[in-house]
Amino acid sequence: MLENRDGYWITTHSTQTIDAIHRFTDQSLGYGRMAKPAILDAIAADPTCALAHAYAAAYYLAQENAVTWQQAKPHLHIANSLADQTTEREKRYIQAINAWAVGDIHRAIALHESITEQFPRDLMAVQQGQYHYFYLGDRQGLLNIAEKVLSANGDQPYLYGMVAFGLEQCHRLPEAERMAYRAIEITHCDPWAHHAIAHVLETQRRTDAGILWMEQFAETWERCNTMLYTHNYWHLALFYLAKGDMQTVLDLYDQRVWGWACKASPKDQVGAIALLLRLELQGVEVGDRWIHLCPYLFARIHEHALPFQDLHYVYALAKAGHGDRAREMLTSMQVHALTIPPQLQSAWTELAIPAARGLLAHAREDWQIAMAELKPVLSRLWAIGGSHAQRNLFNQIYQDAAAKIEAYPALRTAS
Known part of the structure; x- marks a missing residue:
């Protein structure tokens, strides 16, 4: 030994x-x-x-x-x-x-x-x-699993970034920002600490500060795996989206978020899907990007690694014109939910599957069903994982359906 x-x-x-x-x-x-x-x-x-x-x-x-x-x-x-x-x-x-x-x-x-x-x-x-x-x-x-070992790891920069992200997810934003800065004081090139502060700045709607923050570190991400490289650029794209600079967001998608992605990577795929969808919700025409993305998703239909990711795949398949494959995936999700450990089943049966039905309804512009399926689960979708920033997409989809119904009274029902 x-x-x-x-x-x-x-x-x-x-x-x-x-x-x-x-x-x-x-x-x-x-x-x-x-x-x-x-x-x-x-x-x-x-x-x-x-x-x-x-x-x-x-x-x-x-x-x-x-x-x-x-x-x-x-x-x-x-x-x-x-x-x-x-x-x-x-x-x-x-x-x-x-x-x-x-x-x-x-x-x-x-x-x-x-x-x-x-x-x-x-x-x-x-x-x-x-x-x-x-x-x-x-x-x-x-947060707890990282925070409890801080006293034994004062010289470890990466731990500070891990604690910072946990603090941000617990809505302790000033503490998260301070902790991430401690990581960066030890090593400038800590992409997870960069990422933690991006979350803080986005939550606080400090858009210009977010752009400046991420762009000053972007060159250090060249040494990252594609997951965090594309994800940090995804966060930069969200800042530009909030600023209304849609052309820059499209450029970041083409050159960094999807252009740099490992096309077979589920995490890279999810980031690309989430950015395209946010663009469309802002009324931006994304051209044939759904079609180019979709062939890489067929392998995901029966995998079901994570319910959070499956919701993205279902929507993307439908948006690319593969409604039959999207429905096949929804059926496969239902079968999968019966085969997993009982303590994991509720996240699928009570949350992910109804949400998937709502997303498919939104993709086919059935706003009433989209609202009906999404409304009961939105407040509990934290249980399928993902960050606040990522899950906010599902709220945006629900709000979009509500806005469509408001704009077109004929779509309303007696309920």
Whole structure:
């Protein structure tokens, strides 16, 4: 066994594996584009390192698509076969990734929480715990898992950005801004801290400040993975949208949000869909962009990684003229909801599926049904995950349907 830089044992005799795991950790916490080659280097240096295989499995699971889920399986199999020979920290981490792989998200969270209690400098456990809390809509959990280890990580810039985002999601905006600034004081190139302040400035409607803030850091995002690169530019586009500069928003979509995207990435797809839809809600003609986007979404129809993402796919399929595929996806969502752990079912059956019906109605300009389906669930959509800024889209769709009915009294019903 060898110690890592935080003083925790890793079951390997390869210093090259330790070095590569450190690179992987830095890349993951900083949303760098070199995380995958780093962890594959770790495995190449020691194919019997269980933790390296577990990290690889987690990397592939986080890509949220069927192809990478399959790529995760052999790494998880190897990690499990070696787990008996590992440390307690490594065992718990492997168990957490196993739970994630079978959809037992609450168990995964519990394991990450237990790791951070005993090993507070394990920021990979913190980050992955935050990931799960985020998509359960548990903003307090998102904050707590990071905030509780601050005292043990005063030298870790990435943790400050993680805490800052949790504070923002809990509506503690001044504290979030101060915490993000602490991250940037340690390292200028912390894209998650940039992102946290973007959320603060957008919530406070400080549009010009948001543009200045994001543009001063934009060149540092070149080293990011496509998810955060495109997402930070998405936030910049929202500031320009609020300013009414629609041409700049279209340019950012074409050149950064979708133009730079990994076209097969669900997160990149969701960002593009959300920006196109916001443009249309502002009356902007987006041309054939829906049509060019849509072929990349067919693979999503039966995956159902996250209900938050599925709502975007359903709408985009309908907008691109594939109403039949959108309805197929809605049916598939209903089937999927019957196959998942009971504690996750309500987010699908009570929230995502009615919302999907409302979105399909809006896409086909059936404003009355759109309102009827969306109104009962809007206040509870936090439970499907996503940030305040992202979920605000569903409120905008509802308000658009209401405005259409107001503008066209004949569309009203007796109800």
